[in-house]
Amino acid sequence: MSIQADTSWRKTNNIASRPWAGGVREYDLLKELTIGVVVVGLLVLGVSAIFGSPDEPSVSFKAWATAAPADFVATASKELGGTSDTAAYGPPYNSTPDASQKIGPVDLQSLSGVRLPVDTANDFVIAPLETLPSLPAAVADWTGATDQQRSDWAAAYSSALWASPDNDPARVADGDYGPVPGLTGALLEMARQGSLDGVLQGGGTFYTLDYTRSLLFLGDGSYFQDLAASQHLTGDQWGVMNETGDTPGQSWLWLFSLLYQVEPFKSSPNADALVVVTMFVLTALLTLLPFIPGLRSLPRRIPLHRLVWRDYYRNR
Known part of the structure; x- marks a missing residue:
């Protein structure tokens, strides 16, 4: 009897087992695969040919x-x-x-x-x-x-x-x-x-x-x-290049480079230390975002997700 009761409770409260009552639409997996692989691949190759880093030999x-x-x-x-x-x-x-x-x-x-x-x-x-x-x-x-x-x-x-x-x-x-x-x-x-x-x-x-x-x-x-x-890679030129290969440089370095172009970092003799501390604080804020009151509410107050998923939110 206890086993039957437990099974009945699971069927009633298991969300995954409930039938979907919302809207449905057709989904073409082959079309999605074609766009995701072929079209995006061609775009990547085209952009790389235009903006790719030069494949320079190692400096010796x-x-x-x-x-x-x-x-x-x-x-x-x-x-x-x-x-x-x-x-x-x-x-x-x-x-x-x-x-x-x-x-x-x-x-x-x-x-x-x-x-x-x-x-x-x-x-x-x-x-x-x-x-x-x-x-x-x-x-x-x-x-x-x-x-x-x-x-x-x-x-x-x-x-x-x-x-x-x-x-x-x-x-x-x-x-x-x-x-x-x-x-x-x-x-x-x-x-x-x-x-x-x-x-x-x-x-x-x-x-x-x-x-x-x-x-x-x-x-x-x-x-x-x-x-x-x-190659436009000095501090005031904002360039980034991979050590090997002709793929684009490390895009995440733009923020480090940006800080060196603005005050008080730009003219400070302690610029490196200031940039390191600033990046540490920003990284900590990003990591702890779900736990910081006010900051964690920004997505609701600035509903950019509704613009991205506008089809979903249009009738809601």
Whole structure:
């Protein structure tokens, strides 16, 4: 008896078992499939042909050293002198004083500490040269000098490069540059031969997904930035491109890019930290939307869904 009562209750209260009493209309599944696959597919191919990203080859140190050797040498000398953007970036790469970005008194950039330590002189120049079968004599001269002497050599050579015609290393005026010209020249030749890419990517391991040092070194020069500008990818150009392939870029990045174009982000020295915090707050609001009084009622107060489903709501 109890089993029959339970079955009767389920039949009465199970909404899924009740017959549909609303309106019906014919539905052509084949037509829907044709529109969804063929028509939309053709539209995607057409739009991709017009707006697709160019399929550019990967940027390498070999390409940099071949196309812009003067910029490569100038960047290497800055890495040696500790005056590049990476050397002065602060956490998580180094502990450069007053380099971190803050939100008021909160130093967000330093919260995790120096988790990926990068010594630009050693990691980008000396360590790669030490992997060569024949160690350049300039390496021993550099490692045997004091920190002050190294800094003076690198600063003098960087200034001389800047003053030389076309920033050409071959036309630098005579001066006391120590082993810096020998180091940068050997690194340039190493890059031209294509061996620097493998050494810097993941510490020379064959299979790696760690491109941190390679990207930092590339980003310190002008060559990489010029490539980005030529493809309209710099911060003020709003461009987005995939790393590989000719498919469109990541559309979700538009909001990040937008924030950098407006105040107070645009002119703030703490722009990165401000954008990260802002995106965190916006993401939290979106995630908690069903639980926030007022915000969760917006769909009812702004009935855009009725416009989208106007056929359904027309007679209701």
